[in-house]
Amino acid sequence: MIEHLSKSSIRLWTRLKQRLSSEGRVLVTCSSVAACIILLRLTGLLQTWEWGTLDQFFRVCPPQPADDRILIVRIDEENLQKFGQWPIPDRVMAQLLQKLHSKEPRAIGLDIYRDLPVEPGHAELENTFKKIPNLIGIEKLKDKNQNTSHVKPPPVLSQRQQVGFNNVVVDADGKVRRSVLYWWSDGRQHTSFALQLAFIYLKAEGIEPKEAKGTVYLQLGKSVFRSFQSNDGGYVRTDDKGYQILGSFLKPSTSFRTVSMTEVLADRIPRDWVRDRIVLIGSTAISLNDFFYTPYSSDPIKSALPIPGVEVQANFISQILTASQSGRRLLNVWTEPLEWLWIWGWSWLGAILIWRSPSLARSILIILLALSGLTGTSYLAFLAGWWIPLIPPLLALLSSAMVITGYLAHLKDELKRSKEFLQNVINAIPDPVFVKDKQHRWIVLNQAYCQFLGYPLSTLIEKSDYDFFPRHEADIFWEQDEIIFHNGKPAENEEPFTDARGNTHLIATKRSLHKDAAGNLFLVGVIRDITERKRLEEDLKRTAAELVHYNTELKLSEDRLRHLAYHDTLTGLPNRKLFYERLSQSVEWARDNEQWVALLFLDLDGFKQINDTHGHDMGDLLLQAVAERLTRCLRSTDTVSRLGGDEFTVILPAIPSASDVARVASKILSTITRPFALKGETINVTISIGISVFPLNGDDINTLIKNADAAMYRAKQLGKNKYEFS
Template identity: 55%
Template sequence: MILTSSSIAALVIAMRALGLLQPLEWSVLDLFFRLRPLEPASERILIIGIDESDLQAYGFPIPDNKLAQLLQKINAAQPRAIGLDLYRDLPTEPGHAELVKAFETIPNIVGIETFESGNEGAVHPPPVLSEKQMVGFNNFMTDTDGVVRRGLLHVWFPADNLILQSFPLKLATIYLNSQGVPLPSLAPASNFPVGQGNIIRFRKNDGAYVRADAGGYQFLANLRGPVDHFRRVSMTEVLEGRVPEDLIRERIVLIGPTAPSVKDTHFTSYSGGLLQPREKMYGVELMANFVSQILSTALDGRTPIQVWSDPVEWLWIFGWSWVGASLCWKLRAPYRSTALVLLLGGGLSASAYLIFCYGWWIPVVPPLMTLMGSAAVVVGYLAHLQGEFKRSTDFLSSVINTIPDPIYVKNKQHQKIVINQAYCKLVGYPMNTLMSKSDYELFPQPEADLVWQQDELAFYVVGEQENEEKLTDAQGKTHFIATKRSIHRDGAGNIFLVGVIRDITERKRLEEELKRIAAELEHYNAQLKVHAEQDPLTGLANRKVFHERLAQSLEWAKNNNKLVALFYLDLNDFKIVNDTLGHHIGDLLLKTVAQRLNACLRSSDTVARLGGDEFTVILPGVPRKADVARVAEKILQTINQQAELEGHTVSVTTSIGISIYPLDTQYLEILIQKADDAMYQAKRLGKNRYQFAATSTPSNINSVNGN
């Protein structure tokens, strides 16, 4: 086991030393950045972007007079520092004199420059800022895959005894000086301790890097988030005075292009993954990230990205190689070994991510390769000893014909090379026909198109692909099927697609049946709810709903300082109608009374039948007691009208008792009792009238027929 694990580890370490794994490790680093919880946007920095609308309004390059106006506007709001992420080595008339004056009079403006070896291709800063030593260089370090993962803090030229500060460091220095935070002297030191933290110097073989250019004082970028993570306003908003001064005051203000046409954009670790569009970050946003990294390190003690030393990384890689080899040797079962290795690989990746969240970038791809490589060697050796290896097609044919589920195997040209008998039975064609014809010759075009698309997707997407589809067999019967596709390689490196099918037609039928039953149950429950809340004869609210509505009305009236009137109605001499004309006519009369009550009241009022010939009416939100009396008179007049019921002319009157919340009481049960008592008082006073509860202000209003 030691020999196997050591050999695999040595091979992987050698591949890493040659830079073969560098792109993969960079990709994992980028993925960890994207998975890491986003940090809050820094409130110390404001970006003033020059966007497309600004370019259309002012042109590009921005004229010097407009830039001077912008600087004056910003300076008036008293920022800590102004970073001009625009190359202004040449005048852009009109207004160059104004811009020079702004450079001379406004403190804490930092310009930007680039420098190249031999000074060829360099872009110089404005001469005025250069004389004031208020210039920093562009500190982007772009890796070979075009992604910015490093920054430059400063560079030194021993021959000239010259040290140049980067643009972000120059701005951060101004801010930190205002906070009383001293910075160390600029020298080719191993570390840069500042404030509460330390900006660790990048070495040429740090992390996944192999013999990288580590000139100057470089550091690993620890961006706060993806694009648009910092607060940003446009140049036009500032010039038009639409940006509050509080948004600028005491902040570092960065001015730079945010227009795609300027092409000052860069890929970062947040620029998207394999299946996501790669979104570039504007240069001024990158500068904001680097400034923020220096400030948060000094003021907040923010953790930098750190790496292990080479010996520790080698030991880490060897350890996982030994784990994979020893566990597979002990298990001696390919499937269990594979499952365990996958589980360990997932644990390794998750652990590396959690460690990264605490600021450590440790190897992930090399230990995964050694883990799986040593496991594969051991499993392969055991399989060879047991005679488990056979030719690819023979092995597939012998295995899949023992599986009850339909299975097919295709090559990258979508040609079937192996199918089992279950597949032939499902489709309804003999094996020779299925092997010689394409899917477009066997199935309807929409189905064949979907099969092609799903097969093609499986070839280019890592992992198993599951889908639900339709399949029409030789007899024209349509089956619902669930498919699972995976990619495999044989010993010669050929790629094959293995598709497993399960007929789920019966399951789909049961699902539809269950949906139908569920819909019927829902409809039945709705009917039960209606029956539980309605009086079966009149369709009015029943006693239960009456109490609920009254409680709701009282609560609403309490919160809104309103009145609620409760009517208690009893039909006079209703028993005579039942005795003389029969209960059928009595029921029709009750329905008629219910209809008349509903017709003469508001939609917000509640009419309920408590039983027999007793009704209640709830009037929420009544303005005055006089309005209650008018409603009572209207009800008396409406019910007193004759009704034609199956050839019988029937007249009926009612007696109404009225209680008012909160004039009579604030309690629900007492309110009901007072209305009931008032109704009996109305009957004693001659019927066909209404009567307010005894504790209400006495009413001299008589019934509609003068009693």
């Protein structure tokens, strides 16, 4: 089970890597398309289209309620005819201002140039200017880009700093989409007409202007008014001088309450329409040509719907008030890197949707849904106060989709030609041959393969191993195929192969990877049935194994016989024969190297009595225990032997001195005298040791043996449990 899960995990991981690899060209395509679209956008060629999209969003957005904080007093054609001149005489203008001031407006904005006297009544108008502290007049600042000259404000209002400029920024297509809050001219900062009136209104609401924390931007109430930059939104390298913000406009004609100048002079308007409101006085007469195009103007050249300048100022004021009091109505934009990522994302989506789509009809439907999703997302973002690009990602989506569609058509055409060519080639090969695509499906098979498996070509084509083979065999085929797809190197493997009749063959499959002109990858496999050959090999291996087993047994028998010939059967120690060989070798080595060799003869004291008292079985156990203790207390280079009965010998090669021999003998005595616990009984025994040393006590082994034996008997005569030198 664990092995199966492991193989499944490996297969899933390999498929993921394969998919990532195959979709690499999708990534290259979408990145290239996105880069081209971004470069095209940076040239400004898409700017007008993006403005048009923004305008369309304004036109289709749900209507907003009229802003009753602002009242517009219009000077229309009827007023001009009534007074018979333009500008309106100063006395009439003074009466208008006095009538309005008496109804306690929060601020009055005079959007009419009064830089020169218009008699009669100029003195009266100046006196009226002085008596209305919440009156704001206008001036026009010189602007080379708009080809406008400076129009001075009314002198009295200028002295009292009750002036704001009413310059309007017009885009290249003739529409107003931006508002200017501050302008630097003549070495000082000027405040706009709309912002001056908004300041007066908001001050009564407890809202004062301040610098936003961590920035140099203006903050009023709940909103920070971010300064417009030259590449914000759909703009490209636009003049961003002064302190500009993107404009947010209400639908014209229905957004503000409007009354005529004659209605005010005749006291025909309710006091509540004026009280605590901003009153704007401005021209709406067509003959005065004070009109502007806004996003609601569908076409400035044909059937455009311009609005008077005073209504444009009313829109600017309304935007500032709404943003300050509720945090809405400001139009925000993304940073350029985020916009580029947005374009790249839709380019990738267009490419990947087509790449993974199984048919052209479905591709078209998916792309249409994606376009709808993009448009809907941009529109919803607009309603939430964000202007995000629509035209560049739309072009990126369509362009990537078209490029991938063309590429896929090329791949399919090349694949068809490659399959036809491969089919003609492999049909002439007598061995079974298969060709698979990267999804491990058979795309070309020769007749030999179909006959070998036992199914017709029509049944097998476009299928995989998992449709016809046992799962464990299909897993093996899949893994071997993956190795070739991964490293691209030819390889040959031996595998089980179960045909349609249930017969399992052993096959050798040589796999190799091939690529056509379009980059399509094919795995070609050639099969040989090696079942009979493997059977013969197994027979040979079995025969060889039997011979090896026989030789091994023979060698083990020889080793056992040799061990029995040279070792004591009871203790496993070297016997007399091996003792003589080891002693002879030690003496020869010592003679050649001028070293000493010590020979110790050991005999247990009273062993016969132990045998008689406790039995021969206990005596054998004691001899085995003595042999084990002797072996453990000596060096690995020393030789312990049993000559027979209770007689043992010890050969100490390369012994440095007689004192070292004595130390070893003492160690042996103390080791043997410790009680033996055997079958629940405690046995005590001692040992007598006789010692001879080469070359001190003999120059040949017989002399050494004779002297050691004599020394051992002397030790017994002297009281046992001791050692004696020869």
